[in-house]
Amino acid sequence: MKITVQFLGQARQLAESDRVTVEVPEGASVDALVPGLTAEASERLLTVLVEDQKLRRSVIAILNDEAIDPSDQDLLQDGDELSLLPPMSGG
């Protein structure tokens, strides 16, 4: 299935495009998207988003306006748009 990944906040600034499309098997979790992202992303973007080949715990994965557990399987459907929101702060 094809999942569109939208980058928000700092990830958007570090990514070459605000969206990429990643292909994963049926039933894949958000964590399973990471290898597909790794192939396209810069080292700085990966530092923000990825740890131990999984989505970093401080990155919020948003599907249909809900934060989801990146390890949950069977949430993603073909054609979904998933947003990844790294931390932002005040100042």
Add this chain to the structure above:
Amino acid sequence: MELTGEERAIYEWQIWVDELGPSGQERLKASTALVTRVGGLGGPLAQSLAAAGIGKLILAHAGNTKPSDLNRQILQTHGQLGKSRIESCQRRLLDLNPRLEVEAVPENVHEGNAAELVSGADIVFDCAPLFEERLLLNRECVHQNKPLIDAAMFELEGQLTTIIPGQTPCLACLYPEIPPGWKREFPVIGAVSATVANLAALEGIKLLAGFGELLTSKLLVYDARSMTFRKIAIHRRVDCAVCSTLTPGTPTEKDD
């Protein structure tokens, strides 16, 4: 806390808002808010709370005004460059509302002052750029069972949530670690931080006055590029190191 004739005249237009009314205005007058860092977020936020008639502000911010503050820190001025930020905040807020009580603390939040700062407030607004400060303030609010409005921004985006300890996710549920590579200085336009600041002020006014629907267990995500606002459902983390043992209405024992 009863309103004076002068206060009824000054707040007349907002008392006409049915949900607020005279009783909500009285509750604002009786309230104390802590704003930590009074910069691009905390400055316009404190200004809106002062204009709305909150009774007391505790403001915590260290350092002197720099040229790069002036695009967004609207309580600072050119004449204040090189001088104390917090002094300017206090003076300008009292110009706006001389009935306001201001406790100006020329320090940022740290382990040594967090508990005392939080204990004096009915509500806390977290406007700091460093995650160490934000997570410390969150921990203290959870320990003392105080509501925390957390606001943040980056470039043309902002976000906001209202944390009620034991009921909603806390900041450590969202960010269980200090994000790697986060820099204190980051891109932002002042109008973006002021937008998020005023939304945060509205959350606080609603919470203190007791009306409206709050951003509890919701993260408001704002993108000024497309002028879109999304409300994201967020969840408590079962393994949260700060709030996972907390049930509604039961402050934790201090463990430090």
